Amino acid sequence: MTKTFIVKNLDCAHCAEKMERAINKIKGVNEASITFMTQKLFLDADDDRFDEIVEEARKAVKKIDGDEVDLTEV
Amino acid sequence: MKKKDLIKVIVSFLILVIGMILENGIINLETVFNVSVAVASNTILVIFVLAYIIIGGEVLKTAAVNILHGQIFDENFLMTIATIGAFLVGEYPEAVAVMLFYQIGEMFQSYAVNRSRRSISELMDIKPETANLKNDDGTIITKKPEDIKTGDIIIIKPGEKVPLDGIVISGSGDIDTSALTGESIPRFVEADSELISGSISLNSMLEMKVTKEYKESTVAKILELVENASSRKSRSEKFISKFARYYTPIVVILAIALALIPTLISGFSLEVFKVWGYRACSFLVISCPCALVISVPLSFFGGIGGASSHGVLVKGSNYMETLSKVSHIVCDKTGTLTEGNFKVTKIDSVNCSDMELLIAAAKAEKNSNHPIAKSLLNELKAYSEEEYTKVINAVNNAKITEFAGYGIKYEDQEDIIFAGNSKLMDKENIEYKSVDSVGSVVYVARNGNILGSIVIEDIIKEDTKEAIEKLKSMGIKLIMLTGDKKEIAKNVAEKIGIDEVYSELLPQDKVSKVNNLLENKEKTDAIVFVGDGINDAPVLAGADVGIAMGGLGSDAAIEAADIVIMDDKFTGVSKAVLIAKKTVRIVKENIVFALGVKIAILILAAFGIANMWMAVFADVGVAFIAILNALRAMKLKEI
Numbered sequence: 001m002t003k004t005f006i007v008k009n010l011d012c013a014h015c016a017e018k019m020e021r022a023i024n025k026i027k028g029v030n031e032a033s034i035t036f037m038t039q040k041l042f043l044d045a046d047d048d049r050f051d052e053i054v055e056e057a058r059k060a061v062k063k064i065d066g067d068e069v070d071l072t073e074v
Numbered sequence: 075m076k077k078k079d080l081i082k083v084i085v086s087f088l089i090l091v092i093g094m095i096l097e098n099g100i101i102n103l104e105t106v107f108n109v110s111v112a113v114a115s116n117t118i119l120v121i122f123v124l125a126y127i128i129i130g131g132e133v134l135k136t137a138a139v140n141i142l143h144g145q146i147f148d149e150n151f152l153m154t155i156a157t158i159g160a161f162l163v164g165e166y167p168e169a170v171a172v173m174l175f176y177q178i179g180e181m182f183q184s185y186a187v188n189r190s191r192r193s194i195s196e197l198m199d200i201k202p203e204t205a206n207l208k209n210d211d212g213t214i215i216t217k218k219p220e221d222i223k224t225g226d227i228i229i230i231k232p233g234e235k236v237p238l239d240g241i242v243i244s245g246s247g248d249i250d251t252s253a254l255t256g257e258s259i260p261r262f263v264e265a266d267s268e269l270i271s272g273s274i275s276l277n278s279m280l281e282m283k284v285t286k287e288y289k290e291s292t293v294a295k296i297l298e299l300v301e302n303a304s305s306r307k308s309r310s311e312k313f314i315s316k317f318a319r320y321y322t323p324i325v326v327i328l329a330i331a332l333a334l335i336p337t338l339i340s341g342f343s344l345e346v347f348k349v350w351g352y353r354a355c356s357f358l359v360i361s362c363p364c365a366l367v368i369s370v371p372l373s374f375f376g377g378i379g380g381a382s383s384h385g386v387l388v389k390g391s392n393y394m395e396t397l398s399k400v401s402h403i404v405c406d407k408t409g410t411l412t413e414g415n416f417k418v419t420k421i422d423s424v425n426c427s428d429m430e431l432l433i434a435a436a437k438a439e440k441n442s443n444h445p446i447a448k449s450l451l452n453e454l455k456a457y458s459e460e461e462y463t464k465v466i467n468a469v470n471n472a473k474i475t476e477f478a479g480y481g482i483k484y485e486d487q488e489d490i491i492f493a494g495n496s497k498l499m500d501k502e503n504i505e506y507k508s509v510d511s512v513g514s515v516v517y518v519a520r521n522g523n524i525l526g527s528i529v530i531e532d533i534i535k536e537d538t539k540e541a542i543e544k545l546k547s548m549g550i551k552l553i554m555l556t557g558d559k560k561e562i563a564k565n566v567a568e569k570i571g572i573d574e575v576y577s578e579l580l581p582q583d584k585v586s587k588v589n590n591l592l593e594n595k596e597k598t599d600a601i602v603f604v605g606d607g608i609n610d611a612p613v614l615a616g617a618d619v620g621i622a623m624g625g626l627g628s629d630a631a632i633e634a635a636d637i638v639i640m641d642d643k644f645t646g647v648s649k650a651v652l653i654a655k656k657t658v659r660i661v662k663e664n665i666v667f668a669l670g671v672k673i674a675i676l677i678l679a680a681f682g683i684a685n686m687w688m689a690v691f692a693d694v695g696v697a698f699i700a701i702l703n704a705l706r707a708m709k710l711k712e713i
Contacts, residue, residue, distance in 0.1 A: 011183075011184045011187065012364075013364070013367040013368040013371065014149065014318060014362075014363065014364060014367045014368075017315045017318060017319070017367065018145075021319075033307070035307075035371075036187075036368075036371050037187070037190070037191065037371050037372065037374075037375035038191075038375075039191075063143045063145075064143075064145065066136065066139070
């Protein structure tokens with residue numbers, strides 16, 4: 001399944017890079033790509049674990065750039 | 075920019091200035107307030123610490139939190155270490171200044187990013203909010219465009235955006251399509267004209283029938299394309315993110331080595347540690363790759379945004395990068411270089427008026443679906459609406475026979491008309507004056523006598539030549555592929571200045587021609603294919619970059635191509651190449667400049683020539699200049 005999310009309050013380009021790498025490491029993620037300028041996360045991950053993966057991704061981005069960062073589905 | 079942050083910067087700056095005045099003895103605390111040396115120097119230290127906490131408190135907090143999360147090479151943390159280090163070696167003003175400039179840099183960065191995000195969303199402000207649905211009883215209700223079904227009738231008021239694709243039923247007026255195509259001249263529409271969502275009715279009330287649901291509409295397709303544009307990353311972006319991954323750790327390790335090795339060699343001399351520790355702190359200040367990491371995607375984003383304001387949609391920064399290296403542009407003829415619709419260009423009548431000749435031809439051709447027949451009928455319509463209607467509605471028992479490869483024979487009670495090529499005339503033993511033309515020639519004869527000839531040609535788009543000259547001046551080779559006859563192809567190519575022509579090709583021949591070019595090109599070159607999206611999807615997909623012309627209305631083109639030119643003009647191609655070249659040049663400038671300055675300052679700092687002030691410039695100043703340079707990619711007035 002593929003979905004696009006907005007990464008709210010993403011304002012550091014370097015962090016976007018780190019987040020992208022962190023999310024790609026989550027088990028079940030086929031491809032994750034964050035575009036800093038449009039603040040978008042494109043996530044392609046396994047269907048049966050998709051919601052869990054999104055939760056893990058949310059934790060990962062918060063860990064990197066603080067609590068005000070969040071994922072919302074487009 | 076947050077107001078709170080700005081106040082912090084100003085307050086901290088003022089306190090820093092006071093501290094520096096006192097420290098340099100411009101106002102001497104000891105004599106003015108009659109206090110001891112120790113009290114005076116402690117007061118000065120407190121003043122600097124105060125300035126530091128005001129501006130850097132947030133950074134210190136974030137650094138602490140991130141360290142707990144295991145983010146060692148976090149820029150907040152590195153700035154904290156560098157500035158605390160500066161305090162420890164007694165360089166108070168430097169410590170505050172580094173924090174101050176770092177914060178100013180951050181503020182400017184987020185300002186620049188937000189501004190360019192905003193201006194691009196304004197650029198793409200084509201999403202219609204509402205549609206006025208007309209019910210069967212004539213009442214009008216306002217609905218979301220998403221809730222309108224195909225076949226519904228909607229009303230567009232003057233000044234409103236067209237919410238969905240459709241056909242005008244009643245009303246006429248000017249339509250502004252500039253948000254979609256970059257074309258500033260309004261388009262006139264009347265009953266039966268197509269209306270494209272996202273354009274604006276300038277001065278009139280229009281009633282239209284919806285032909286596509288919202289999610290299939292032009293506007294929805296364009297928005298989807300633009301919003302997902304930068305998800306395909308360019309090689310430069312990938313290079314930079316890879317670089318950033320190693321740059322920071324390497325600089326930090328070097329900084330540690332710089333602080334420790336000389337100290338160890340000197341046998342733990344505090345003096346030596348102070349000197350080298352300060353140099354190490356300068357390293358940490360330069361260790362953030364921010365300038366590069368932000369300026370590269372910002373440039374591409376700006377370039378893509380600028381291009382879309384010219385009616386050129388680019389699906390990803392990778393395509394922009396490849397397009398900048400274009401060496402060959404291969405294009406389809408019909409619909410790309412030429413209008414793709416045939417027009418009568420010459421009428422040569424013998425023993426009768428042009429009108430009479432046209433009427434005879436139209437009579438013979440009126441039932442044919444061939445583009446040539448259509449162009450004859452259109453020409454007659456342009457000459458005289460009345461005669462046209464007469465021909466179309468004529469009720470007689472005319473007998474029309476088609477001879478494939480020759481032409482048409484028309485017979486009614488009064489006349490026998492032949493319309494066709496020279497072979498038909500020869501066959502019927504009709505004498506005629508041969509016309510030498512690259513277009514298609516239709517000879518018309520009535521009752522055994524020649525009436526004359528009509529030349530029909532595909533018109534070259536008016537701006538094609540200009541665009542090709544521009545492309546050639548950039549050293550790009552132009553190749554034309556066409557299924558058309560050799561003479562026609564050669565003639566068109568000569569008129570517009572195409573370098574190489576391949577004619578009489580079948581669709582699969584076009585694919586193999588492009589593949590051939592792809593196999594034999596230099597590694598640094600790129601082969602670009604330009605087509606109208608009809609029948610050439612495989613070539614569009616196979617070329618390094620596929621450009622589709624006339625994105626308005628053609629779904630296939632939007633899907634298959636990497637770059638879509640919204641209006642139907644070949645100048646879109648030259649614009650796209652210019653924008654791509656400019657954007658990539660800016661990206662290169664930024665990479666070379668930012669890396670060059672950083673490495674230079676690193677070397678100077680290692681030898682103690684560059685101080686922390688210069689390090690701050692290498693970090694914040696370079697980011698500032700690189701961002702300003704990146705923002706240029708969005709502005710393309712000169713094209």
